[in-house]
Amino acid sequence: MELIRLEGVSKTYADEAGPVLKNTDLVVEGGGYLSVEGVSGSGKSTLLYILGGLLTPTTGRVLYKGKDVYSLKDRELSLWRGRHVGYLFQDIQMAQALTVRENMVLARRFGNDKGADIEGLIQSLGLEEVADKLPGHLSGGQKRRAMTGCVLVRRPQIMLADEPTNDLDREWACRVMDLLQEQIHPERSLILVTHDPRWAASASVKYSISDGVLIHKE
Amino acid sequence: MWSTFLMFAWKNMTRRIKTTGPLFLCVLVSVFAIVLVWSSYDMAKGGVELSRTRMSADVMVYPYETELDDASMLYSGIAQSVYMDADIIGRLSNGYAERVVSQFYLQTLPTAGCCTVMEEMRLVGVDWEEDLTVRSYLKGADIDTLDMQEVILGGNIDIETENTMILNMPVRVAGVLETTGTYLDDSIVLSMEQLRQLAKVNFPASYFGGRAPMDLVTCALVELKEGVDPQEYIRSVEDVQARKVLISSTADTVQDEIMVLFRLLAGTAAVILLLCVAALFSQMQALIHSRYREIGYLRSIGVCRRDVYKMFVLEIGIIVLAAGVLASAAGLTAARSVIEWIRQYMSLPLGGWSGGAILVHFGGGLLLTVSVSAVSAAVPLCRAVRMPPQEAMTRGEL
Ligand SMILES: Nc1ncnc2c1ncn2[C@@H]1O[C@H](COP(=O)(O)OP(=O)(O)OP(=O)(O)O)[C@@H](O)[C@H]1O
Numbered sequence: 206m207e208l209i210r211l212e213g214v215s216k217t218y219a220d221e222a223g224p225v226l227k228n229t230d231l232v233v234e235g236g237g238y239l240s241v242e243g244v245s246g247s248g249k250s251t252l253l254y255i256l257g258g259l260l261t262p263t264t265g266r267v268l269y270k271g272k273d274v275y276s277l278k279d280r281e282l283s284l285w286r287g288r289h290v291g292y293l294f295q296d297i298q299m300a301q302a303l304t305v306r307e308n309m310v311l312a313r314r315f316g317n318d319k320g321a322d323i324e325g326l327i328q329s330l331g332l333e334e335v336a337d338k339l340p341g342h343l344s345g346g347q348k349r350r351a352m353t354g355c356v357l358v359r360r361p362q363i364m365l366a367d368e369p370t371n372d373l374d375r376e377w378a379c380r381v382m383d384l385l386q387e388q389i390h391p392e393r394s395l396i397l398v399t400h401d402p403r404w405a406a407s408a409s410v411k412y413s414i415s416d417g418v419l420i421h422k423e
Numbered sequence: 424m425w426s427t428f429l430m431f432a433w434k435n436m437t438r439r440i441k442t443t444g445p446l447f448l449c450v451l452v453s454v455f456a457i458v459l460v461w462s463s464y465d466m467a468k469g470g471v472e473l474s475r476t477r478m479s480a481d482v483m484v485y486p487y488e489t490e491l492d493d494a495s496m497l498y499s500g501i502a503q504s505v506y507m508d509a510d511i512i513g514r515l516s517n518g519y520a521e522r523v524v525s526q527f528y529l530q531t532l533p534t535a536g537c538c539t540v541m542e543e544m545r546l547v548g549v550d551w552e553e554d555l556t557v558r559s560y561l562k563g564a565d566i567d568t569l570d571m572q573e574v575i576l577g578g579n580i581d582i583e584t585e586n587t588m589i590l591n592m593p594v595r596v597a598g599v600l601e602t603t604g605t606y607l608d609d610s611i612v613l614s615m616e617q618l619r620q621l622a623k624v625n626f627p628a629s630y631f632g633g634r635a636p637m638d639l640v641t642c643a644l645v646e647l648k649e650g651v652d653p654q655e656y657i658r659s660v661e662d663v664q665a666r667k668v669l670i671s672s673t674a675d676t677v678q679d680e681i682m683v684l685f686r687l688l689a690g691t692a693a694v695i696l697l698l699c700v701a702a703l704f705s706q707m708q709a710l711i712h713s714r715y716r717e718i719g720y721l722r723s724i725g726v727c728r729r730d731v732y733k734m735f736v737l738e739i740g741i742i743v744l745a746a747g748v749l750a751s752a753a754g755l756t757a758a759r760s761v762i763e764w765i766r767q768y769m770s771l772p773l774g775g776w777s778g779g780a781i782l783v784h785f786g787g788g789l790l791l792t793v794s795v796s797a798v799s800a801a802v803p804l805c806r807a808v809r810m811p812p813q814e815a816m817t818r819g820e821l
């Protein structure tokens with residue numbers, strides 16, 4: 206079943222000379238596991254932002270189950286993001302005045318599963334000690350895991366993971382990747398942006414971006 | 424949903440004291456300054472105007488021996504046992520005068536403590552039918568005549584209306600006066616004849632210098648005929664041995680003095696307000712700018728624009744309203760102290776502090792708070808919320 210599709214999407218930032226993403230087509234099936242590789246600045250994060258309904262493409266359409274996402278009204282688009290898109294940002298993003306647990310409660314409020322088990326997530330991400338701390342008081346790896354918890358708690362259909370193993374030691378990188386891959390399900394898919402060929406290889410469909418052009422590998 | 428927003432607003436408010444604190448302070452200081460100057464000015468001006476319009480007398484005449492200046496005699500005159508001969512009234516009534524009425528003041532001394540009214544209190548005897556001052560302050564319907572055992576209470580007098588004795592005489596309360604900010608508030612008014620009789624019975628003759636109270640008055644108030652120049656009248660009664668005071672010019676002098684003082688205060692307040700509003704604008708800008716990333720993040724987890732507005736309006740609203748309420752209340756309270764302070768240096772009738780006036784000044788303070796904050800928050804907030812989430816997230820600083 207097709208979840209999301211890009212049709213002729215390109216993106217040129219206001220202050221950039223040329224397009225960052227060029228005439229891109231992509232189909233993500235339910236249960237799909239995609240990886241995107243590419244050198245720094247090649248447009249990987251831009252691609253994820255567009256897929257996540259967070260950045261309007263300059264041309265082209267983003268279709269979720271056939272509906273043009275960017276033609277939705279703000280309310281519907283927001284609802285869609287909350288229910289269906291889980292974005293693990295490359296930079297840490299969380300509400301800074303809320304503790305880790307409060308951040309998860311806030312995220313769950315807008316997600317797909319209002320009864321999601323926060324305590325279980327805190328445990329499986331090893332956040333018991335820091336759950337009541339503010340994000341600003343966490344180590345880099347703890348922040349990364351806390352942000353992962355805030356995304357998983359919403360049980361999104363489309364997981365957009367932008368370098369999710371950054372800041373993590375080997376062991377935690379494996380545990381977090383396992384958690385992400387466990388989410389894959391006939392209705393849910395994972396799109397992984399990574400520099401690490403090991404994780405890229407674990408995906409069932411592999412892409413690379415070069416000069417704004419998305420290339421299907423193999 | 425609102426509880427989520429409220430929780431979010433509250434946590435942000437309390438855990439980001441470094442940005443919310445200065446905002447709170449800016450609102451606090453500016454609203455306080457404005458409410459303080461505004462309400463104390465209104466209080467002072469109201470008092471002068473009230474007594475000016477109500478007082479239909481043009482000239483006040485009182486003994487040279489009275490140790491008070493004109494404004495004090497007019498507004499805050501403390502009772503003094505200094506009297507002049509009642510026959511002065513006849514000499515003051517000449518062709519220029521429409522009518523001349525006299526008043527007789529008497530202090531109930533604690534030593535004459537034979538009355539249920541224990542504190543030292545001023546009794547004012549007036550010729551009710553002819554009265555030019557007291558009657559106009561009467562609350563409610565006018566009273567045609569004031570019977571011998573009837574009294575009118577000043578605005579601050581708080582005694583039982585039944586079974587009250589004054590100088591051994593049972594009295595009936597016939598009416599109450601509005602608060603004027605003058606001596607009247609602490610006075611009990613009764614008919615002059617009755618009061619003189621009470622004085623005779625209850626006070627030793629030496630108190631009146633051996634003269635009979637019936638032949639004495641404390642002051643006389645003269646209403647002039649239409650078009651008569653008060654100065655001319657004063658010249659015409661030159662030979663009367665008493666101090667003559669032009670009421671309107673006294674009121675003018677007081678008002679001028681108040682105006683000078685308040686221009687100074689208003690100038691200071693304007694400078695404070697200007698500085699604070701400028702600070703408020705930059706604080707608001709800083710608060711919202713520092714939250715760009717967060718706004719982008721909120722949008723990414725499914726919060727729509729309108730809900731982001733709600734969250735921020737709640738947060739800013741709580742800070743600003745708390746500061747506004749506090750500042751307005753403090754400003755009003757401080758205004759009273761300012762007036763009291765001013766009254767130490769100059770005679771000032773104090774307008775009654777009615778519930779309506781408090782509400783107006785308090786509400787005005789809040790309105791100022793809300794409008795200034797709304798104006799300062801609107802532009803940066805709109806810009807932040809309208810921004811595409813990706814841009815907000817990459818632009819904002821942590
Ligand atoms: N908001 C923006 N405004 C202007 N240019 C931008 C903006 N965001 C990204 N870019 C530019 O677009 C290009 C692609 O950026 P993008 O973040 O998509 O790269 P990336 O592949 O994710 O790189 P990295 O591996 O370093 O994260 C870069 O040249 C970057 O400078």
Ligand SMILES: [Mg+2]
Nearest residue numbers: 249250295367
């Ligand atoms: Mg990137």
